[in-house]
Amino acid sequence: MNKFEEELKKGNFITSECHKCDKIVWPPSEYCDNCFGNVNWRKISENGEIIEWSKKGSDVFCIAEFEKTIRIMGKLNTKNTDAKIGQHIQLSECSFNQGYRFIFM
Numbered sequence: 001m002n003k004f005e006e007e008l009k010k011g012n013f014i015t016s017e018c019h020k021c022d023k024i025v026w027p028p029s030e031y032c033d034n035c036f037g038n039v040n041w042r043k044i045s046e047n048g049e050i051i052e053w054s055k056k057g058s059d060v061f062c063i064a065e066f067e068k069t070i071r072i073m074g075k076l077n078t079k080n081t082d083a084k085i086g087q088h089i090q091l092s093e094c095s096f097n098q099g100y101r102f103i104f105m
């Protein structure tokens with residue numbers, strides 16, 4: 001397990017970031033993909049936006065974007081049967097158990 005997965009397991013959604021290059025390093029990595037320097041880790045904003053979504057039975061799955069950079073796939077916990085592209089969502093739950101698990105609301 002890498003640091004990202006370890007923290008995810010505890011319910012923390014974090015990203016690596018390079019202060020030298022002033023950029024988010026995503027997918028998360030121990031090293032900056034630009035200057036190969038060490039990264040810093042920090043929490044990601046819980047406010048995201050739907051980029052794409054689809055329905056499987058009564059479940060809505062979507063790709064959501066956070067901080068205009070970080071894209072993850074998760075399940076939308078909604079009473080509405082439809083989602084909208086550009087809709088604002090919030091990360092309500094995340095975990096790691098063999099795979100990533102994200103729940104949006």
Ligand SMILES: [Zn+2]
Pocket residue numbers: 018019020021022032033034035036037
């Ligand atoms: Zn860098």
